[in-house]
Amino acid sequence: MVSPPHEAMHRIFQEYPGLFTGVSKALDLDFARPTSVTILPTDLTETRPVERRVDTLLRFDSEQDDPFLLAIESQGKKVADKPAAWAYYLSYLSTKYKLPVLLLVVCQDRATAEWAARPASLGPRQWPALTLRPLVAGPHNMPVITDPAEARADLALAALSAITHAKETVVDVILKALSTALRDEPQAVVDPIVEFIAQGIGGNSRAVEIWRSLMAVDLSFYKSWLSEEIRDEGRVQRGAEDILVVLQARGIDVPDDLRERITDCDDPDILRRWLTRAAVVPSAEEIFRDEEA
Template structure:
């Protein structure tokens, strides 16, 4: 099952498909064909192959034509790889062949790896057996993702800024990168900014997030804008609320009490710590889960 971090990275390319072309051209120095638009296509690659194949994401670059529909000029398979998986050395070539056949244009493989060792594994050439046919995956590992510590740069490219946080969270620059992102999203549309803030919070393991948060609060210089500091505190409060809600469900489950969907939703959505604490105590004695809502 894909991890939250895996899904967060995939989501970046759905938010802005241009990110795939940007990484290829600027980080991996791949010469791209001239194109006018970048768009996400279905990752289902089963149309022309019998096996079930599904890429994490597919981005197609197209060029405008005056007398016809836009023409695909390059199809990009985007794969997020967090650990070595020998099966991918068999499926990745199939992804490219299937996509090339479907789109009737050249195809290319871009692998995103947050881990240095996994990036090294992913770069290993894949021999296809036929003389001269060797696939060398194009891999964007931590050393290929730019370190973005300028809030203005992060605001110009928030998707790349999120990827920068994920790739460099454990480095000495980690707090500066996170601060740049959290400051930048304050300048975006509120809904869009909240999506990116939530995305990076979900993508980072708790211990790494707590480490960055502690560094931000103890460094002598001011790392966080007021908005960013408030949102870090909000993220911590939300995490604590989730933990209390799990305790409530655990007590009810141990007592054999069913939790209706509306009651579960009310508990999950509650952010009042005093009410959550009251529900934990009451969960030990209530006759039904629904009685909690009357407390």
């Protein structure tokens, strides 16, 4: 079964085709920004009953470079037969479209990324007939975007940063930067970013809870299915936990007496007010400013 992180790692390029420009720069490659991008059919099935399907397929056109195809594959683990399948994809696409083809493999762990990046030769060792050289984006080479201003400058790349680093502890800071960057953006911009991240970090339950809590700070703004899900599950009952998770994500220490005060509170209005403050205050004590003992 296809997992949400798998879908997020390649579908984000369908939603934001220009993301490849940021990825290529991060990999020290010089691809011109496209003037147009076409999403192509991903079905590579032949007339014989063998189904072959690439995850995402895009055609890039620009004024500086010749047109080329970008095949994007999400890879969650090492699969011995995959390089041969990728070689088939590229050969088939080259034959069908008569255009140069580039393969981009997106991974969430370093071991898989390093495996995918190794050139794979097909043929005898004395004379390999074909060598596959995928371009790989993963936690080993994608930028760690922790500055809200940098995240705001390229929201799609920041989202991919969170997705590719989803299994690492640094994802907490990336998510915080993204939540801050999204605050002043239109809802039409926010919704797909929120959903891609929710899918892409789905394998890390702790990161999911942090993201949910960050989104819960201002649910009147975030209208995606994620915020609706939080509403349906009763965020008021989990208000104390959300406050503590947000503070943890921001690296703010919570003394035991303040932690107890938060967890003992059963007033949803007070918890809501504290949760909003938790996203911006410099210390845990500041959450309780102007509050009566």
